[in-house]
Amino acid sequence: MALEITLFNPELIQTGLLIDGKWINTNRDLFPVFNPATNEEICKISIATEEDLLFAIDSAQLAMKEWQKYTAKERSKIIKTWYELIIANADDLAKILTFEQGKPLTEAKGEILYGASYFEWYAEEAKRIYGETIPANQPNQKILVEYEPVGVCAAITPWNFPNAMLARKVAPAVAAGCAMIAKPASQTPLSANALAYLGLKAGIPAGLLNVIHGHSGQIGEFFCSNPAIRKLTFTGSTEVGIWLYQNCANTMKKMSLELGGNAPLIVFEDADIDIAVDGIIKSKFRNSGQTCVCSNRIFIHNSIRDTVIEKLGIEIAKLKLGNGFDATTQLGPLIDNKAVIHAKSLVEDALTNNAQLITGGNIDINLGELFFQPTLINCETTNLRLFKEEIFAPILAVYGFDSDDEVIKLANSTPYGLASYFFSQNIKRIYHVAEALQYGMIGVNTGIISAENVPFGGVKMSGLGREGGHQGIEEYLQTKYVCMSLV
Numbered sequence: 001m002a003l004e005i006t007l008f009n010p011e012l013i014q015t016g017l018l019i020d021g022k023w024i025n026t027n028r029d030l031f032p033v034f035n036p037a038t039n040e041e042i043c044k045i046s047i048a049t050e051e052d053l054l055f056a057i058d059s060a061q062l063a064m065k066e067w068q069k070y071t072a073k074e075r076s077k078i079i080k081t082w083y084e085l086i087i088a089n090a091d092d093l094a095k096i097l098t099f100e101q102g103k104p105l106t107e108a109k110g111e112i113l114y115g116a117s118y119f120e121w122y123a124e125e126a127k128r129i130y131g132e133t134i135p136a137n138q139p140n141q142k143i144l145v146e147y148e149p150v151g152v153c154a155a156i157t158p159w160n161f162p163n164a165m166l167a168r169k170v171a172p173a174v175a176a177g178c179a180m181i182a183k184p185a186s187q188t189p190l191s192a193n194a195l196a197y198l199g200l201k202a203g204i205p206a207g208l209l210n211v212i213h214g215h216s217g218q219i220g221e222f223f224c225s226n227p228a229i230r231k232l233t234f235t236g237s238t239e240v241g242i243w244l245y246q247n248c249a250n251t252m253k254k255m256s257l258e259l260g261g262n263a264p265l266i267v268f269e270d271a272d273i274d275i276a277v278d279g280i281i282k283s284k285f286r287n288s289g290q291t292c293v294c295s296n297r298i299f300i301h302n303s304i305r306d307t308v309i310e311k312l313g314i315e316i317a318k319l320k321l322g323n324g325f326d327a328t329t330q331l332g333p334l335i336d337n338k339a340v341i342h343a344k345s346l347v348e349d350a351l352t353n354n355a356q357l358i359t360g361g362n363i364d365i366n367l368g369e370l371f372f373q374p375t376l377i378n379c380e381t382t383n384l385r386l387f388k389e390e391i392f393a394p395i396l397a398v399y400g401f402d403s404d405d406e407v408i409k410l411a412n413s414t415p416y417g418l419a420s421y422f423f424s425q426n427i428k429r430i431y432h433v434a435e436a437l438q439y440g441m442i443g444v445n446t447g448i449i450s451a452e453n454v455p456f457g458g459v460k461m462s463g464l465g466r467e468g469g470h471q472g473i474e475e476y477l478q479t480k481y482v483c484m485s486l487v
């Protein structure tokens, strides 16, 4: 199928594997990539064999040795050039992203700039991997502590942010001195290939970043079992994250796991209601609700519940569902039919448990089979799949509460611990609630908390490790202590 988008730089579209700095277009075992807005096939992508994977490992190991010959400042300059190339190609990268993932072009552009910010941030962090000296207990001894690259890393990334989630792994990895083999989601391989293409143009050594595609189970087993891979970083479902965690134990890999979320969002009676409504809309409907930090469970104090629901209904009615390439679109399609079936089943379960459907609740068939309407549901019980499961759809579920203790208990009552949000103007309450919520990230009076300079990540079943900030580079380093006796 011919690609329907026109790019300033058509070379950004790569449909092969990237191994050892070369694009490998196989003519075997190709898998199709679809445009979720039209369900039309965009192109076919090459699938890696075991030999390709072994070649990628060898290339990554050689590239790491080459990368070690660069000074931190030289590595920093190349990473900064990569950032500049992403910015220069941002419009093309956004078109590719919308084409394969479906999000509105403005959101796709925002993701590209967000992804680029990790290269900008880690270009600087690359020069600040400081060690330390420790006063020795014995005479004539010097104690050094150094931080060295952990080794060849494997990255597995999801379809919901196909550029930013890879950028958030590659940038700290190469800044730390590591090589990486990345496997992007099968639904969105083109964004990963385009990002890697620009890395080569920036001057990274061949093999420092390899991008492979193929059968995720087989690739997962290869990554987990190969001892040459010293670190695995994954963003995706908790279910797959657990499998990877279990299967990396035998080769004792360093792990980063950014998994599922089920974010609570609490509106206390003293909140600024307009700020809260704005925060709810922004945290719920970004990427059509397909983010791991979307607010899933909206708790509104019963004294203001009707007022907030009325305002939410007005704002939701303004949201335009449509093709991501339409400049007026604010919500794109879901990623695939499996996601639509999941969303419909959550709504049906809620309605059979006395929930009130205020708006939406189904697909807009005039637009296409994957266009799920922005939905508002008022729930009378928390014994719902909508409460217990990650929604990953534009469904806004509202619950009432009366006391702080009650709502904090409800907010903490799922196995997840990624993002959480609450709205209050009372500083004593803000301190107390922020302390009581069991989450890796908390937004207070805001629904948008992700940035390159902060430690993004969760607790409990939402994963391990952090991405972004100075913490993010530590995931790609290992500690070495040297005891020197100057005898």
Ligand SMILES: NC(=O)C1=CN([C@@H]2O[C@H](COP(=O)(O)OP(=O)(O)OC[C@H]3O[C@@H](n4cnc5c(N)ncnc54)[C@H](OP(=O)(O)O)[C@@H]3O)[C@@H](O)[C@H]2O)C=CC1
Residues within 6 Å of the ligand: 156, 157, 158, 159, 160, 183, 184, 185, 186, 187, 214, 215, 216, 217, 218, 219, 220, 221, 235, 236, 237, 238, 240, 241, 243, 258, 259, 260, 261, 291, 292, 390, 392
């Ligand atoms: N925390 C987050 O940011 C995300 C959370 N999710 C959650 O996951 C749910 C399912 O979404 P989905 O895309 O299926 O997420 P998955 O976790 O299934 O997929 C995420 C990535 O993992 C790969 N993968 C899947 N199984 C394996 C395996 N056994 N070994 C190695 N890699 C594997 C996928 O490859 P392939 O595409 O080839 O299957 C993809 O690259 C969503 O509904 C949402 O709840 C999803 C995306 C992001």
Ligand SMILES: O=C(O)[C@H](O)CS(=O)(=O)O
Residues within 6 Å of the ligand: 160, 161, 164, 165, 235, 290, 291, 292, 293, 450, 456
């Ligand atoms: O995986 C996700 O959903 C992203 O981490 C969300 S964000 O970083 O773009 O907020």
